[in-house]
Amino acid sequence: MFGEGILKGLAETARNFVGSFVSAERLTTVQYPEERIAPIEATRDFPFLVYDGADWEAGLRCVACQICEKECPPKCIYIEKSVDKKPDYTGRPQIYPKRFDIDISVCMSCQICVEVCPFEAIKMDTEFELSTTDRFGGLLYDRKELAKSNEHYHKIHPTEAAEVDARLAEEKAKAETKAKAAAEAAAAKAAAATAATAAPTESKAGGGSQA
Amino acid sequence: MTPTGFAQEEKQRPEGWNRPPVIEPENDGDLLEVAMGPHHPSTHGVFRMDVALDGERVIRLKPVFGYLHRNHEKLAEGMSYLGSMPFTDRLDYICPLTNNWAYAIAVEKLTGQEVPERAQYLRVILAELTRVQNHASAIGFLIQEMGASGTPLMYAFKARENILDLFESLTGARMMVNYMRFGGCRVDATPAWLAATRKVVDELPQFVEEFENLLTGNEILMARTQGVGILPAELAINAGVTGPMLRAAGVNYDIRKVDKYGVYDRFKFRIPLGERSDVYDRFMIRFLEIKESLAILDQALKQIPGGPVMDSKAKLRGFRPKPGEAYGRIEAPKGELGFYLISDGGPNPYRYRIRPPSLINLTILEDMCLGQNVADVVLIFGSVDIVLGEVDR
Numbered sequence: 001m002f003g004e005g006i007l008k009g010l011a012e013t014a015r016n017f018v019g020s021f022v023s024a025e026r027l028t029t030v031q032y033p034e035e036r037i038a039p040i041e042a043t044r045d046f047p048f049l050v051y052d053g054a055d056w057e058a059g060l061r062c063v064a065c066q067i068c069e070k071e072c073p074p075k076c077i078y079i080e081k082s083v084d085k086k087p088d089y090t091g092r093p094q095i096y097p098k099r100f101d102i103d104i105s106v107c108m109s110c111q112i113c114v115e116v117c118p119f120e121a122i123k124m125d126t127e128f129e130l131s132t133t134d135r136f137g138g139l140l141y142d143r144k145e146l147a148k149s150n151e152h153y154h155k156i157h158p159t160e161a162a163e164v165d166a167r168l169a170e171e172k173a174k175a176e177t178k179a180k181a182a183a184e185a186a187a188a189k190a191a192a193a194t195a196a197t198a199a200p201t202e203s204k205a206g207g208g209s210q211a
Numbered sequence: 212m213t214p215t216g217f218a219q220e221e222k223q224r225p226e227g228w229n230r231p232p233v234i235e236p237e238n239d240g241d242l243l244e245v246a247m248g249p250h251h252p253s254t255h256g257v258f259r260m261d262v263a264l265d266g267e268r269v270i271r272l273k274p275v276f277g278y279l280h281r282n283h284e285k286l287a288e289g290m291s292y293l294g295s296m297p298f299t300d301r302l303d304y305i306c307p308l309t310n311n312w313a314y315a316i317a318v319e320k321l322t323g324q325e326v327p328e329r330a331q332y333l334r335v336i337l338a339e340l341t342r343v344q345n346h347a348s349a350i351g352f353l354i355q356e357m358g359a360s361g362t363p364l365m366y367a368f369k370a371r372e373n374i375l376d377l378f379e380s381l382t383g384a385r386m387m388v389n390y391m392r393f394g395g396c397r398v399d400a401t402p403a404w405l406a407a408t409r410k411v412v413d414e415l416p417q418f419v420e421e422f423e424n425l426l427t428g429n430e431i432l433m434a435r436t437q438g439v440g441i442l443p444a445e446l447a448i449n450a451g452v453t454g455p456m457l458r459a460a461g462v463n464y465d466i467r468k469v470d471k472y473g474v475y476d477r478f479k480f481r482i483p484l485g486e487r488s489d490v491y492d493r494f495m496i497r498f499l500e501i502k503e504s505l506a507i508l509d510q511a512l513k514q515i516p517g518g519p520v521m522d523s524k525a526k527l528r529g530f531r532p533k534p535g536e537a538y539g540r541i542e543a544p545k546g547e548l549g550f551y552l553i554s555d556g557g558p559n560p561y562r563y564r565i566r567p568p569s570l571i572n573l574t575i576l577e578d579m580c581l582g583q584n585v586a587d588v589v590l591i592f593g594s595v596d597i598v599l600g601e602v603d604r
Contacts, residue, residue, distance in 0.1 A: 005428025
């Protein structure tokens with residue numbers, strides 16, 4: 001019969017239309033922003049820097065090795081190394097990023113910085129409502145804006161964060177046993193070395209003030 | 212375009228087998244030259260067709276590419292092998308996972324990298340899910356171009372949404388997945404993910420049935436598509452057309468069967484072939500391919516083995532392949548997608564070339580459109596199923 005196909009199609013539409021009032025499965029949309037779909041755990045959008053403890057500046061895991069800056073495909077990361085050092089999570093003195101900027105208007109959320117980071121210092125956030133009226137600096141995040149606590153990381157990616165914490169704890173334990181064994185032998189040597197380096201710096205500083 | 216553009220071009224056209232036939236205008240008077248696009252609702256992006264019309268009939272059609280050129284190939288030459296992977300997502304942004312796979316195959320051939328079994332199965336599952344959602348939305352867009360604004364497309368997107376949720380829960384992103392790596396996949400699929408995939412795959416036949424009820428018997432659809440935009444098989448082969456376009460012309464050529472890349476030799480599936488090579492055949496081929504993909508998915512989910520998803524010897528960054536060249540190709544949902552790489556022993560490719568199915572399938576657009584009505588040009592263009600991100604790269 002001519003028109004049978006059309007009627008069949010219309011019946012399908014009608015079934016879905018009426019069905020959407022009865023079953024939730026047929027109603028596929030939600031009224032954003034009043035309603036929100038529960039976020040999926042693996043979701044990622046922009047990177048943030050993880051810190052341990054209460055003080056964000058002291059607890060930053062980043063050691064400014066600049067691997068992420070080099071590997072970033074759209075080159076949206078800018079890092080300046082510090083001159084002095086601070087202890088990292090294993091207690092070893094490390095340099096830290098004096099400046100760490102990410103232009104998230106350039107970032108394409110590819111996660112390569114996270115994968116190449118050997119220190120578990122940079123992870124992906126899930127915050128997506130980031131629009132701003134400041135078009136010059138609003139989306140250029142410095143290290144203070146990027147720093148987020150390990151607790152935040154646990155909140156957004158619990159499974160992944162637990163794995164990372166376990167790995168870091170293992171590394172720390174390994175480093176501690178290694179450090180204990182090496183401590184006795186290195187103590188005397190290190191003392192001698194610091195004495196030797198301290199002397200020339202002093203004389204150099206003295207020379208500067210004379211000139 | 213100058214008013215005399217077509218006349219000038221006519222003089223420059225060389226004689227040869229591959230030139231489209233010359234259509235004589237039926238009416239007296241001048242031809243109407245129209246630029247369809249780059250901002251035209253039917254062009255799926257930024258693409259221009261310069262058409263010369265005699266009344267409603269198309270006398271000449273000139274496709275103009277390049278509005279979305281992003282310099283991907285040259286950028287990749289200055290970037291590490293890993294750095295190009297997220298950019299491949301942005302070629303054919305409807306099916307990023309097949310793009311990832313094609314690039315991974317090319318680099319794996321270049322470096323001689325092995326891929327673990329589980330990763331191969333995961334790749335097959337993801338590629339077939341990609342094919343299902345690509346064909347569903349391709350059909351939806353095609354119907355939309357016939358004037359059914361929205362309804363069938365929303366049905367297709369409803370099914371696509373479930374698949375994209377699977378992609379997101381595995382890879383972290385719905386579209387820009389950046390998932391595959393040289394020597395495996397980035398993260399392993401959890402049992403929960405596999406169960407969710409099984410659930411989606413079990414529900415998909417119901418969607419296919421619903422979608423078929425909605426469309427295939429529709430008299431308006433048949434009147435609009437049957438006998439429109441015929442592409443002879445010889446021309447399709449000569450022009451290098453691949454994918455559903457070529458199979459709709461009755462040529463049995465599917466790289467999953469020809470190359471047996473990955474683990475495709477372990478699955479039983481059939482290759483649907485068309486007969487008349489018109490828009491209706493291309494539309495139906497996509498339906499049948501969805502069904503075959505579901506059969507592959509069913510087998511792959513049953514057979515998937517345990518084990519690692521990444522080869523332990525694989526390097527993420529900082530590797531330098533030996534000087535040489537490699538061509539990795541797969542059957543992407545739109546046709547043969549190939550990546551051709553030349554290494555000079557450095558950390559980045561010396562030459563990086565993509566064979567995009569969309570661009571090459573589009574080169575015979577004029578042959579299909581000549582003598583047709585201008586409203587059918589929109590339809591024929593839709594039946595090619597292109598994504599401009601891949602055409603212009």
